[in-house]
Amino acid sequence: MIKNNEKINRSVRRTQRDLRNSLIELMKKKPILRITAKEIYEAADIGRTTFYAHYKNQYDFLEEIETDTIEQIEGYLHRNAITIFNKKDIIENAIVNGTIGLIQYWLKNNMHIPVPTLAKMIVKIIEKIRS
Secondary structure, three states: OOOOOOOOOHHHHHHHHHHHHHHHHHHHHOOHHHOOHHHHHHHOOOOHHHHHHHOOOHHHHHHHHHHHHHHHHHHHHHHOOOOOOOOOHHHHHHHHHHHHHHHHHHHHOOOOOOHHHHHHHHHHHHHHHHO
16 A cells, blocks of 8 residues: 555655546446446556555555545644544534544545545534534
């Protein structure tokens, strides 16, 4: 897998971006269950060897996107000193489950919203619930 925290050159970043964009475009047309790794790397104009050097299959690639997205959101929340676990259990569960549901909805609907915008939406929801 290509790790975001490693220093990577422009070519690698471009490859990651192209693969991600290809998967997003394909997911606009059909579910991941009907998308092959070959469709992803061909749409990105990336070689088969390059794709498989970093990912086992299309599901592994999607999982990395999901993990990266969650890490980015967590990082944003942490950097902005957002603590969501300071209310009663019911409110905490509502916040956590609502956040997870929003992220799942975002992932299933082709990730049209940039991660920072999604994180800001989550923060606004949390702030409304907390007030």
